[in-house]
Structures are given as structure tokens and as C-alpha cells.
Amino acid sequence: MVSLKKLVKEIKEIIPSFEELAEVVDPLYRGEAFYSSSSISAFRAIEKKDLYERATPEKITDGEHFELISPPRGFEISEVSVKDSEVRVKIDFVNSIFADVMRVMCNVGLMLIVLFSMFYFAGINPSDNLNLEVQKWSNSASTFWKEVKGIDAKGYSWFLTNLLDPENDIILSVVLLALTPVVGLITAIPRASGMLRIIFLIITIEFVYAIFRVLISQTPAGH
Amino acid sequence: MTHMVSDTVNLWSKMSLIVIVLILVTVSTAFVLLGIESVTIYAPLWLKWVILVFLFAFVIGIIGPLSGVGGGVVFVGLGMAMLPFHVDFIRGAGLVAALTTSLNSAPYFTKKGLANLRIVAPLVAVSTIFSVFGGVMGLWLSNSFPGGSYYVKMSLGVVLLILLAALGRSKNVEYPKPKKKDKLAEKLELRGAWFEPTLNKVVTYEATNLPLAMLAFSGVGFIAGMFGLGAGWANVPILNLVMGIPLKVAVATSMLILAINDSASLWVYVANGAVLPIIVVPVIMGIGIGSRIGSRLAAKTKPKIIKRLVIGLIALSGVVNIIQGLSGIGILNFT
Numbered sequence: 001m002v003s004l005k006k007l008v009k010e011i012k013e014i015i016p017s018f019e020e021l022a023e024v025v026d027p028l029y030r031g032e033a034f035y036s037s038s039s040i041s042a043f044r045a046i047e048k049k050d051l052y053e054r055a056t057p058e059k060i061t062d063g064e065h066f067e068l069i070s071p072p073r074g075f076e077i078s079e080v081s082v083k084d085s086e087v088r089v090k091i092d093f094v095n096s097i098f099a100d101v102m103r104v105m106c107n108v109g110l111m112l113i114v115l116f117s118m119f120y121f122a123g124i125n126p127s128d129n130l131n132l133e134v135q136k137w138s139n140s141a142s143t144f145w146k147e148v149k150g151i152d153a154k155g156y157s158w159f160l161t162n163l164l165d166p167e168n169d170i171i172l173s174v175v176l177l178a179l180t181p182v183v184g185l186i187t188a189i190p191r192a193s194g195m196l197r198i199i200f201l202i203i204t205i206e207f208v209y210a211i212f213r214v215l216i217s218q219t220p221a222g223h
Numbered sequence: 224m225t226h227m228v229s230d231t232v233n234l235w236s237k238m239s240l241i242v243i244v245l246i247l248v249t250v251s252t253a254f255v256l257l258g259i260e261s262v263t264i265y266a267p268l269w270l271k272w273v274i275l276v277f278l279f280a281f282v283i284g285i286i287g288p289l290s291g292v293g294g295g296v297v298f299v300g301l302g303m304a305m306l307p308f309h310v311d312f313i314r315g316a317g318l319v320a321a322l323t324t325s326l327n328s329a330p331y332f333t334k335k336g337l338a339n340l341r342i343v344a345p346l347v348a349v350s351t352i353f354s355v356f357g358g359v360m361g362l363w364l365s366n367s368f369p370g371g372s373y374y375v376k377m378s379l380g381v382v383l384l385i386l387l388a389a390l391g392r393s394k395n396v397e398y399p400k401p402k403k404k405d406k407l408a409e410k411l412e413l414r415g416a417w418f419e420p421t422l423n424k425v426v427t428y429e430a431t432n433l434p435l436a437m438l439a440f441s442g443v444g445f446i447a448g449m450f451g452l453g454a455g456w457a458n459v460p461i462l463n464l465v466m467g468i469p470l471k472v473a474v475a476t477s478m479l480i481l482a483i484n485d486s487a488s489l490w491v492y493v494a495n496g497a498v499l500p501i502i503v504v505p506v507i508m509g510i511g512i513g514s515r516i517g518s519r520l521a522a523k524t525k526p527k528i529i530k531r532l533v534i535g536l537i538a539l540s541g542v543v544n545i546i547q548g549l550s551g552i553g554i555l556n557f558t
Contacts, residue, residue: 096334102326102482117504138308141312153495171500178493181482181486199344214491
């Protein structure tokens with residue numbers, strides 16, 4: 001009887017409570033995609049534990065509400081100043097801009113994917129034959145699209161020309177996610193200076209090449 | 224602990240949990256019923272597959288953070304070995320999953336200064352172009368001649384076995400000792416600082432060995448693009464052991480590098496029709512939800528058994544991919 005109670009107790013310890021499980025669906029980090037700004041008090045439990053046990057939270061900038069010591073000029077990551085025993089870690093403006101772009105575009109992209117998926121799986125477009133797709137998905141991408149939809153899947157026109165098809169809209173939403181770094185870089189370039197601006201420009205040019213190379217080259221896989 | 228947790232969990236999270244549990248119960252029940260009664264109850268074939276792929280990605284999403292190895296590697300490795308999709312579609316889905324996962328958490332790290340954009344910039348200037356070349360090479364290999372996909376499988380198998388060797392040998396250092404500075408890193412001012420709550424102090428660091436790291440990242444970018452892998456398993460040791468960046472910053476910076484690299488090579492896959500929504504959607508959802516649960520569980524406990532299980536799975540998928548590749552090109556015969 002005692003061992004049974006012990007067993008039950010051990011099982012109870014293993015099984016997480018409802019509150020602990022609910023914590024799972026709470027966004028992991030402040031500032032990440034889908035984090036609700038209204039739930040600012042809902043700190044990540046682990047962070048909160050650390051802060052309570054080790055530090056005095058009111059003296060710490062949290063990275064989201066950083067204080068600009070001077071107007072942004074070029075790249076000045078994590079400049080640290082100590083003022084009246086207060087620790088402030090300054091996060092560079094370029095970091096902040098890039099993070100905001102990532103967060104917004106990730107939210108929009110994922111929401112669109114979810115939205116169009118509902119239409120796609122509901123089968124509102126008769127040209128989306130999902131059973132045929134399942135039968136043909138062991139073929140290479142080019143053969144697959146030819147046999148399923150009769151299209152030549154090269155470049156971007158194959159999904160951009162028919163945006164009433166939710167399948168194409170999902171691909172367009174994925175493209176939006178893939179655009180995130182370019183948009184982030186273009187937004188950050190004016191705020192960067194010196195070598196960093198040049199490097200940002202180089203990366204942007206590389207992205208432009210990645211996007212348009214397939215339109216320039218007509219051979220298989222863009223060769 | 225429970226009181227503290229309950230303080231932090233808002234109503235939205237509780238409602239989300241209920242919705243997720245309902246979806247999971249419905250999906251699992253439907254899957255079981257469809258599987259058992261496929262003869263008597265009409266169930267479209269695609270629906271069974273969507274559910275199966277979702278559950279496959281969901282489980283991988285959970286065990287990824289628990290094992291410390293990214294879910295993308297496990298997904299692509301196991302997916303190529305087990306799932307019936309063409310290698311193009313598995314790599315495309317792997318890239319989209321890695322991109323969404325990294326885009327999800329990178330903003331937090333970037334705003335906090337843990338993901339250091341100044342360190343990321345010169346590295347991705349090299350790795351981005353190589354990841355595009357990797358994507359082009361990977362698709363060329365699988366499409367340009369008969370049996371090309373078997374060569375992709377074989378190469379992936381070899382990469383997975385190298386990954387295992389790297390996992391076994393490299394021991395990341397939380398706070399590496401300062402190394403001799405190199406001129407390029409110094410000129411680009413590759414340094415930073417962050418507030419570390421567990422130490423209750425600001426930790427500063429300086430990166431070094433930039434030329435060597437750039438060379439290493441060109442290889443990592445190529446492999447990531449070619450196989451549709453996230454490649455965090457390679458990024459973190461290079462940042463930590465070669466460049467001397469603290470582990471926490473290395474992990475966060477790796478996330479940002481993944482977000483940039485993966486999106487560059489994803490363009491190649493989109494432009495060649497290798498992003499298939501019927502596969503991509505359940506994979507994003509499965510890995511997205513699963514990795515969130517896995518991350519929470521990993522914060523509490525990291526059972527060694529899970530890590531061993533994942534290492535075993537990677538080894539198995541590496542070997543199976545090599546065998547399938549060799550069989551496909553006629554070197555091995557298992558019939």
C-alpha cells in the first residue's frame with residue numbers, strides 16, 4: 001500500500017501540471033515571432049527564475065527596452081555604461097532594426113501559410129488534386145509539376161501567374177519568409193557605416209543574384 | 224515553482240494548449256481510425272500522409288532541442304531514408320523548416336545583443352553565396368542524370384557520419400579563453416557584450432580567427448544548401464572553438480546565420496519547384512509545435528537517453544542513406 005502511494009507520488013511528479021503544460025505554448029522568448037506585446041508581464045519562467053534568484057531586475061535593461069546613450073551612428077553593438085550602479089547594455093540600432101523586420105515578416109509569412117493551408121486542404125481549388133500529388137511526389141520536382149499540373153516549374157512565373165490557387169499562395173508565403181534577410185539588410189544599410197555598410201551591400205547583391213540567377217540562366221537547375 | 228510558473232502563464236497560453244491538445248487528439252484518433260479502417264471508411268490518401276508527416280515532424284521537433292541536435296538534420300536524414308518523397312522535396316521542406324525555426328527565435332537574440340550582427344556579416348557574406356551554389360549543385364546532381372538522387376543520398380549519408388564524428392570529438396566551451404587577435408577581426412571590431420543573468424554581470428568578448436572561420440563557413444554554407452540542412456551543428460563549434468565566442472553567443476549568432484543562409488538557398492529550391500506545400504505545411508507545423516515543446520522540456524531536463532536515441536537515429540539514417548544510394552546506382556544488391 002505504501003509502495004503504491006509512493007508510485008502514485010512518483011508518477012505525479014513526472015506528469016507535468018496543466019500550468020506547466022500551458023507554459024509550453026507561451027512564446028519562448030520576448031521578441032520572438034507570435035509573442036504578444038500585451039503579455040509583457042509573462043516573462044519566460046526560466047529567465048524570471050534567474051532574475052529572481054541572481055539579480056535585481058529593475059537595474060537591468062532587457063534588450064527590448066534598451067536605452068540609447070547617443071544617437072545611432074554606424075555600428076555600436078552592446079556599448080556598456082555604468083551609471084549610479086545601474087548596468088545598461090546598449091544594443092545597436094542595426095540589430096534592433098533587423099530583429100524587427102525578422103519578427104514582422106516571420107509573423108506575416110507564417111500567418112499567410114496557415115490561412116492559405118486551410119483553403120488548400122479544404123480543396124477549394126479543383127486544380128489541386130492532392131491524391132495525384134501523393135502518387136507523383138517520388139518524381140523529381142520538374143517531372144512532378146509537369147505530371148500534376150502540366151506546368152514547367154522554372155523561375156517564379158509558374159506560381160505567380162495564378163494566385164487564386166491556394167497552393168501557389170502558400171509558395172508565395174514561403175517566398176515572403178525567404179525575402180526577410182534582404183528586406184532586413186536593405187532597411188539596415190542606411191543605419192550602418194564604414195566596412196559594415198559595404199559588407200551589407202555585398203550580402204544584398206548576393207541575394208539579388210540568388211533571386212534572379214534562375215531567370216538569367218535557362219539550363220537545368222539554372223546552370 | 225508551480226506558483227511561479229502559474230504567474231507567468233497567461234490565459235492565451237492556456238487556451239492555446241487546449242486547442243493544441245484537441246487538435247492532437249483529433250489528429251491522432253483520425254490517424255488510428257483511418258489506418259485501421261481504411262477498407263471500410265473512405266479517407267483520402269493525402270490526408271493520411273499529411274497526418275503522418277505532421278506526426279513525424281512533431282516528434283522530431285520535440286527530440287531536437289532535447290538532444291541538442293537540430294531537428295532539421297534529423298528530419299532530412301530520416302526523411303530521405305524513410306519517406307517516399309523525392310530528395311528535392313525533402314531538402315526543400317527541410318530548408319523551410321530550418322528557416323522558420325531560426326526566424327522565430329533570432330529576433331529575440333538579435334535584440335538582446337546575443338546574436339551579434341557585426342560578427343554575422345562577414346561570415347554570411349561568404350556562406351550565403353556558397354549556400355546558393357550548394358543548392359544549385361544539389362538540384363543539378365539529383366536532376367541532371369539518371370540515378371542522381373542516389374548520389375545525393377550517399378553524400379548525405381557520409382555528411383551525417385562526419386557530423387556524428389564531429390559531435391563526438393568537439394567539446395564546446397562556455398567561456399573560451401581569449402586568443403591571439405587577428406588583424407581582420409580587429410579591423411572589423413568583432414566584439415560585443417551582453418548581460419548574463421546567471422552571473423549577474425556583463426560579459427564582454429572578442430572574436431578572432433576570422434579568415435579561418437570564413438573558410439569553414441564557405442564549406443558549411445555549401446553543405447547546408449546542397450542538403451537542405453540547418454547546419455547549426457557546424458556553425459556553433461566554429462563560432463565557439465575557432466572564433467573564441469562564448470557558447471551562448473555562438474548559439475544565438477548561429478540562429479541568425481541560419482536565417483540568412485537558409486533563405487538564400489531556399490530561393491534556388493523555390494525557383495526549381497522543390498517546395499511542395501502538401502509536405503512543407505505539415506513539416507512546418509509539426510517541427511514548429513514540437514520544437515517549442517522540446518525547448519521547454521529541455522530547460523527542465525535533458526535526458527541522456529534522448530541524446531543517445533538521436534545519435535543512434537542519425538547514425539542509422541546515415542548508414543541507410545549510403546546503402547540506398549549504393550543500391551540505387553547498382554554497387555550493392557539487396558534483392
